[in-house]
Amino acid sequence: MAPHSVIGKPLPMTDAPGKVTGLGKYADDLVAPGMLFGKILHSPHAHARIRAINTSKAEALPGVKAVATGRDAPNPYGILPIGHDECVFALDRVRYIGDNVAAVAATSAEIAEEALELIEVDYDPLPAWFDPLESMKAAADWIHESKPHNIEKEYHHEFGNLEQGFANATFVREEHYYAAEVTHAAMEPHSTLAIWEPNGRLTVHSSTQVPYYLHRTVSEVCEMPMSQIRVIKPLVGGGFGGKSEVIPLEVAAAVLAKKAKRPVKITYTREEVFYAHRGRPITIVDLKVGLTREGKISAVAARVVQDGGAYCGYGPVTVLYSGALLGAIYDIPNVKYDGYRVLTNKPACGAMRGHGTVNVRFAFEAMLDALAHDARLDPVEVRRRNLLRAPCITVNGLRVTSYGLPECIERVVERSGWAQKKGKLPYGRGVGMACSHYVSGAANPIIRSNMPHTTVHIKVDRDAAVTLYTGASEIGQGSDTIQVQIVAEVLGVRPERVKLVAADTELTPVDLGSYSSRVTFMAGNACLEAAKQMRGQILAAVAKKFGCETRACACASTKRRLRRSISTVLWWPRAPTPRRKTLVAAISRAPAWARLPLTVTARRWLRFPWTLRPVACTSTASSRRTTAARRSTP
């Protein structure tokens, strides 16, 4: 394979200039003519029935343009098809302090806040559940009537023969672990600007990782066809999972805008970010692991209780991952998992970095150290003795195609100075090790369908511009940059030449969102496919024009690194950035490349656009489904 000219090179991120100069716009930077300020009324009770809501005083306050309650948007929603248990505003019951009761759109934030004070809500408090273990025992006053004993979801898996596994073990330990709740605290608090257009359409600008799911949800809640709704993701100041499902303010802004027939912006205070939450749940792990005399793990049994908060969110996936990944990183012949996702009267948990795996992994790795101690083994050694041999399928059906862990461990041992440090540092200092892994790529779409997970369009027009239309959501992780790099690499253009239009449902095709480390894999593969198709069409046209074979043609922006058999080169002019201008001039004065052997004489250099008829200029590709890690369980 020819060496890459763009991929793997340290390039400035495509969105960096806007961010560092302040020209880039985050959702809260956006304004629209006639824009109103939205504020949400939150529940002061952890669990209560709503007897009545009176908004008349708030509506009468000068400057208030709309007041919305549950009756304005009663359709339930949720990120998982099995978990449509949230309404944008509570219909008859509030389930945590901070739950959404009503919202006001007014001509200033001050008036909106004042109006919230004028909304009268008659609450009938109910017993509230704060501890997941207590909540599971609840005989009445369940948080959702449809979820008996406040259990949102439970999983019971057993693979292999657990009894035999523990019988084979020389060392067996049972430990109890508790991991606290964490929230993402992205630097940018959530913000949404919903614009009601005079033609009856709705445009929603929102700080989200998942414009597509937001698009669907706004459609369901506002009872408008998706075609009448446009979702745009501006710059996003960090997500980490906290913007990977629809957050109440996004729908609230849309409902208010529709009701007021005006643009409405809501930006959460930092405090409200914590009420919206969707962070990593409290996880209580009871773990039993057996180790043979040889230091091989023979059996693992885990009981995991997760404190999910008041709504479903991603919860069933969190607790599934907690168990599904238990059996994967090491060679474990027998594994049993009992996982419970429990509802409590607290802000809802969700996906956060290493979704579901982190807390149980912490418990497991701590346990492995304790067992290594029992077996008088070095913590590194016990891990070495339990490695998988990839490619393989683990006992719980996870397909491992590549592994890398043995090399990783050896590198860490070497570079940490493990042998010199372990157990030899002064009091209060030490070295330790733990291994972790996670599922990337999101093999299954959240809403099951056979449609592609991602689609990109590439346009090359007579202006010699390459434009990539992608639904993928840049949230600071570099997804825009990597897609530009891939397209530039394949088409042989410099990355500055590739214009990118991203995450605007009116212009860009569907991408499922930025979660599960899926964008480079999914959207990246789509970019690769589309760019190859585009290159094929262009080169076919070039070949036809010059009467040569397609495989003798190539696209390039530099005059190096071309196979000798290439006779015709489509040369993309360099993008006229200020820095490059001098470079272009220098080249034209002293064409060093022209003197390179083997390159020029036999080759024709074409400047784009050349005088051909325009070629078909849109190309679509969809990614293949990942086989990296397909789950065995639904």
Next chain:
Amino acid sequence: MTMPASRVARPSTIEEAVRLLADNGPEAVIIAGGTDVVPNLQMKLFAPRVLVDIKPIRVLQGITIAAAGALRLGALTTLTEIVGSPLLQASYPVLVSAAATIAGPLQRNMGTLGGNLCLETRCLWYNQSHFWRKALGGCLKKDGDVCHVAPGGKRCWAAWSGDSAPALLTLDAEVEITGPRGRRRLPLAQFYLNDGMNRIALGRDELVTSVYLPARTAGRRGIYHKLRIRDSIDYPLAGVAVTLEVDRSGVCREARVAITAVNPAPLLVKEASEWLVGQRYSAELVDRVAHAAIRTGKPLTTSASTPVYRREMVRLFARRALEEAWKNGNA
């Protein structure tokens, strides 16, 4: 979070400011740097009709030499000025040491010495948004009748959370207050009332105009240590200031130890002066004084950090500060 709608008055003289305060009574709040007042206004802890912005009052600015070699610090002297003052660095290092730890550079640029001496007391149950407090039902200090720190009690335990005050206590500083009846000077120790609700001896119609540092404490060795969650910005959760005068033979001639953030007032550790004067350094003596410091402190559940931890940190800081001041001179 929005600010309450207040009128901003900008007096240019002390007399004008006093008149505004007297005219508006409890409806007026003084604002200088705003680093304490503004977040509290956003949390709707108070909603004054008038904000009296004293920044234009020139005479409240700057560091000058006063009668009898004392140093006068105007109430509007910024914390950044204090940190950068060569005079203070040379003569009153403990104050520089403390001021350098207040919040972050941005807040020190805006925040003033007078403001730092008049901070609101702080508590986990008080420094919260309007919504949060409403959901809780308020507390003794604001909108309620229950103290969540000491339920059943009728006293507010909100913690004094300033850094400059303990340092100034160890320098025997005096505070000058101006009101309708003219000027008065008060030893700083008497300025603090050790009551979370009524924290300072300042009338509604008065303002702090200056701080005086006596000549006799100039040149004392001194250092300040504080506990906070984020070292870049936070209020103290415990703090200890120490000044010592040690003669050539290593005998202590004068000593002050003050603690902060563990009571509703910054407090001098009384035993410290008695026990240390006339003594040479010994680890045992330092331990004993450190123990006296934690007996003076009464940390309660006013912050996210536990009282036990904060007490132990008072002991540690007292020991460390005494050792450093004694052995190394000015740190």
